[in-house]
Amino acid sequence: MSHTQHMLLVEDNQNDVELMLAVLEEFPFANEVVVALDGAEALDYLFRREQFATRSEDLPCVVLLDIKMPKVNGFEVLKQIRTDAQLRWLPVVMLTSSRAERDIMESYALGANAYVVKPVDFDEYVEMVKDIGRFWGRRNEPPLSTAGPGGETSGPINSPTVRH
Amino acid sequence: MRAPPVEPPRQQGHDPMSPSMIWAHEHLAAELRPLAVAIRMSADGVLVIDLNGTIRDVNDAAVVFLNRQSPDELIGKSVVDFLLPEDRSEVLVNVQKRLAGEQIGNLEFELGLATGERRWGELQTTVMNDVHGQPVGGVVVLRDITRRRRTEEALRQSQERFALILRSTNDGLWDHDITTHEIFLSPTYKKKLGYADHELANTLENFESRLHPDDHDYVLEAVREHLRDRTSFRVEFRLRIRSGEYHWFESYGQGLWNDAGQPIRMAGSLRDITARKEASAYLEQQVKERTAELARTNATLAAHVHELETVNQELEAVTDTIAHDLRAPIRYVHGFVRLLKKRLPHIDAKSTHYLTVIADAVKQMGVQIDALLTFVWTGRKDMQRTQVMLGQIVREVVKKSADAAQGRDITWDIGSLPDVQGDPAMLRIVLTHLIDNAVKYTQPRVSARITLGCSLSTEHEVVWFVRDNGVGFDMQYAHKIFAVFHRLHRPEEFAGAGIGLALVRRIIQRHGGRIWVEAAVDHGATFYVALPRLAPGG
CATH class of the missing domain: 1.20.5 (Single alpha-helices involved in coiled-coils or other helix-helix interfaces)
Known part of the structure; x- marks a missing residue:
């Protein structure tokens, strides 16, 4: 199991980012968590554009994608991921406040791999992060193209860092 | 005809002929020979009879007319033998009157033939005198008029039929002779226009001038088209009747063409369809x-x-x-x-x-919001309609509830529940809420008892219930417990969002069913659910 992989958290609300990172600080599952604060930034990161033009070619092991975001929303990001030859197999977990049936159905229709509702209760929230980390960060075998070269590290092991 | 054509009537006892007479006789015979030939060839039958009516000679046409094979069958017989018994006396009287020199008209009579066939003949008798002017016999000319009589008969019947139709039909009839421009308008036709037969002349003018200006052209065009293309003819038009108003009429018609294909006649019917038109x-x-x-x-x-x-x-x-x-x-x-x-x-x-x-x-606020969202979404989302096995869902829900209430003493008494038509996910929500409620409100009981079963079902609906021996409530508040956010207990007593029963009622309503409750303070509650056997719209 490779520890070189990183997660991409696409989340516009700073509070959510902070909660997530607080939990991951205690239970790290990836060597790095990259945070994009809206859909446009997420796409720039994934397609290595703008400020991310020079980043390494590694793809995240999973994208945790919020739906309701300014500029480009989660559905639009998902759509672009699924229509790109390089990114189409990238695991995407919708991570959202809403459990509206419409949002769930739309997500799966666009090719989401999972749909997770952020619980209000903090204990349940911690459990959720642990579930996601354990499964998508460790248990799941990502498509070959998303895994980085073996042994290489691009950040301190077990210590998540934040990028904006 | 045989020669000599006319044998001297010897039985009359006349003197033998003098030489001059013989000469005259021979001379006459020679002169008459072409005539004799003509008579023999005549299409009319010719019979020579004596004064007794005995046939003395016949020509071929007479043999044919009387349906015999040869003259021998006729000569020597009485002429009346060939007549119908009822005609005999009349013919005889006629012949005798003629022979007596009376000037009377020809006689037409019907003749029965040996074959059973009947023929019509016209009888003309001419007296034959001897040189002394004494009648010696007669020549009877028989003309076959069977065909004429039959044509006349057919015409008479046809006229009778036409007259009968004219009288019996409620339609007016018209007949236009195109070659002579003669018009016939039946009395009924005129009656439909408000006139007696004699009040309206049989003229084309009486049709055309009465046509509504808007209908005039297409009616005449329809006539022209029918006579040209021989298509069926049916038109509707308005005619001005006596009162000055226009009535709607319908006319069927049929043309008649001569051998050259030129139209020579057209006839048809006229029916008043004003009432029908007005109705439509x-x-x-x-x-x-x-x-x-x-x-x-x-x-x-x-x-x-x-x-x-x-x-x-x-x-x-x-x-x-x-x-x-x-x-x-x-x-x-x-x-x-x-x-x-x-x-x-x-x-x-x-x-x-x-x-x-x-x-x-x-x-708690989060729980409330989630419950409220569930309520709104469940009320709006599309319903499935399939066979739902309530018993199966009950077993699953009860197991979950019982697991969650571990440590408590709950007796489950579960009867058989029917299959219903509906949305399985929604009905699961209903059962979950009702069973969880029963578990929740029996909390203070040392021994809880929760009963599920079927009751009071009719052919139109099934009724089932969830009963508990819990804290119950005062029935005067029963109408309030199904309202959103309404609770009969303080949240400190029993947790919950206060939306469950509102959601349950909403789901039951969407299934076309009813829900009601019977309860008493400290004596538990029973929730009844009635669902139609066939869901509405299903």
């Missing part, structure tokens, strides 16, 4: 009015639908906002309160209590 015009008007009314109703309905759609869209936007934006802050409050608590390991009991209150309060 009335119906058309009714349909028009109803259609207009329907269009107005539809427009109103469309406006209402549009209004509803707008309201729905707004509601959707509201629930969307609640789902996304209202849940998040609650999560932050709960999350950060918990994180804060962790960073303050040595705070006093009161501060800990405050933090707990804050966390519990927002958590």
Whole structure:
């Protein structure tokens, strides 16, 4: 199991980012968590554009994608991921406040791999992060193209860092 | 005819002929020979008879007319033998009168033949005198008039039939002789226009001038077309009747063409269809009015639908906002309160209590919001309609509930529940709420008893119930427990969002069913659910 992989958290609300990172600080599952604060930034990161033009070619092991975001929303990001030859197999977990049936159905229709509702209760929230980390960060075998070269590290092991 | 054509009537006892007479006789015979030939060849039958009516000679036509093979069968016989018994005396009288020199007309009579056939003959008798002017016999000319008589008979019958039809039919009849421009309009035709037979002349003018100006051209064109193309002829038009009003008429017609293909005659019927036209015009008007009314109703309905759609869209936007934006802050409050608590390991009991209150309060708010969203979504989402096995769902729900209530003494008494038509997910919500409620409100009981079963079912609906021996409630508040956010107990007593029963009722209503409750304070509650055997619209 490779520890070189990183997660991409696409989340516009700073509070959510902070909660997530607080939990991951205690239970790290990836060597790095990259945070994009809206859909446009997420796409720039994934397609290595703008400020991310020079980043390494590694793809995240999973994208945790919020739906309701300014500029480009989660559905639009998902759509672009699924229509790109390089990114189409990238695991995407919708991570959202809403459990509206419409949002769930739309997500799966666009090719989401999972749909997770952020619980209000903090204990349940911690459990959720642990579930996601354990499964998508460790248990799941990502498509070959998303895994980085073996042994290489691009950040301190077990210590998540934040990028904006 | 045999020679000599006329044998001297010897039995009359006349003197033998003198030489001069013989000469005269021979001379005459020679002169008469061409005539004799003509008589023999004549198409009319010729019989020579004596004064007794005995046939003395016949020509071929007579043999044929009387349906005999040869003259021998006729000569020597009485002429009356060939007549019908009822005609005999008349013919005899006629012949005798002629022989007596009386000037009377020809006689027509019917003749029965040996074959059973009947023929008509015209009888003309000419007296034959001897040189002294004494009648010696007669020449009877028989003309076959069977064909003429039959034609006359057919014509008479045809005329009779036509007269009968004219009298019996309720349609007016018209007949136009195109070659002579003669017109016949039947009495009924004229009656339909308000006239007696003699009051209206049989002229084409009486048709054309009465045609409604708008109908004139196409009626005449229809006639021309029929006579040209021989298509079927049926037209509807208006004619001005005696009162000056126009009536609607319908006419069927048929032309007649000569061998050269030129039309020579056209006849047809006339029927007053004013009542029918008015009825259909009335119906058309009714349909028009109803259609207009329907269009107005539809427009109103469309406006209402549009209004509803707008309201729905707004509601959707509201629930969307609640789902996304209202849940998040609650999560932050709960999350950060918990994180804060962790960073303050040595705070006093009161501060800990405050933090707990804050966390519990927002958590409760989250529960409420989730329940409210469920209520709204369940009320709006499309319903499935399939066979739902209530018994199966009950077993699953009870197991879950019983597991959650481990440590408590609950006796489950579960009867058999029917299959119903409906949405399985929604009916699961109903059962979950009712069973969880029963578990919740029997909490204070040392020994709880929860009963599920079927009761009072009819052919139209099935009724089942969930009964508990819990705390119950006062029936005077029974109508309130199905209202959203309404509770009969303080939250401190029993947890919950206060939406469950409202949601249950909404689901049951969407299934076309009913829900009601029987309860008493401290004596438990029984929730009854009636579902139609066939779901509405299903």
